[in-house]
Amino acid sequence: MAKSTKITNDIRRLRFEASEMTQAELARRIGVTRQTVIAIEQGRYSPSLEVAFKIAIAFRVSLETVFQYPDVEAN
Amino acid sequence: MTYMEKLNIAGMAVGAVLYGWYLSVIAGRLGSVPIEQLGYKTELAFTLLGFVVLITVAAIVIAIFDHKELKDNADGEDERDKKIYRNGDLISGNVLGGFVTLLLIVVCFVDLHTFWVANALMASIVLSGIIGQLVKMLDYRLG
Numbered sequence: 001m002a003k004s005t006k007i008t009n010d011i012r013r014l015r016f017e018a019s020e021m022t023q024a025e026l027a028r029r030i031g032v033t034r035q036t037v038i039a040i041e042q043g044r045y046s047p048s049l050e051v052a053f054k055i056a057i058a059f060r061v062s063l064e065t066v067f068q069y070p071d072v073e074a075n
Numbered sequence: 076m077t078y079m080e081k082l083n084i085a086g087m088a089v090g091a092v093l094y095g096w097y098l099s100v101i102a103g104r105l106g107s108v109p110i111e112q113l114g115y116k117t118e119l120a121f122t123l124l125g126f127v128v129l130i131t132v133a134a135i136v137i138a139i140f141d142h143k144e145l146k147d148n149a150d151g152e153d154e155r156d157k158k159i160y161r162n163g164d165l166i167s168g169n170v171l172g173g174f175v176t177l178l179l180i181v182v183c184f185v186d187l188h189t190f191w192v193a194n195a196l197m198a199s200i201v202l203s204g205i206i207g208q209l210v211k212m213l214d215y216r217l218g
Contacts, residue, residue: 033077036155048154
């Protein structure tokens with residue numbers, strides 16, 4: 001399970017912009033543990049599509065605003 | 076550290092202590108009496124049942140201390156926890172299957188006393204459990 005992911009995210013910035021929302025608060029809103037939020041934020045864990053959508057909804061932004069994936073063909 | 080991560084560490088600690096106790100008791104008797112007369116069944120059953128009882132107690136105690144986390148994550152259904160447990164259990168199950176298959180092959184060719192079969196099975200259960208728990212610990216740290 002412990003493999004690196006190419007998915008990057010802007011959760012840290014989005015939390016900051018959302019009145020410095022804590023990791024615990026985000027975890028409570030999306031129904032996961034704080035440790036899972038930390039792992040996602042640090043790029044150590046790729047969440048399921050459902051949790052990814054929940055994060056986007058928590059910040060009221062689109063999925064692409066939260067998560068990015070490099071376009072291999074374009075590079 | 077999540078509730079499930081603490082439970083995993085507790086399982087490893089309880090397993091190591093109980094099996095260590097069992098091994099020390101049986102090893103002390105091994106040289107003194109013949110295998111046929113060596114008493115081990117009560118201790119073996121005590122180790123297995125003791126593990127179930129102690130891990131249940133540990134789960135309750137950890138839940139009492141972690142009640143806030145469990146309340147916040149009400150259903151206790153954290154997807155990362157589930158994936159980590161599934162991965163660890165899968166590897167543990169495969170290792171146990173391998174050990175048991177190996178033991179069956181040995182039993183087909185060697186006339187082993189029940190003592191050795193029971194203890195080989197016990198060692199397989201403990202080893203596969205430890206490997207599974209180590210994998211989970213590693214996944215918690217890295218994944």
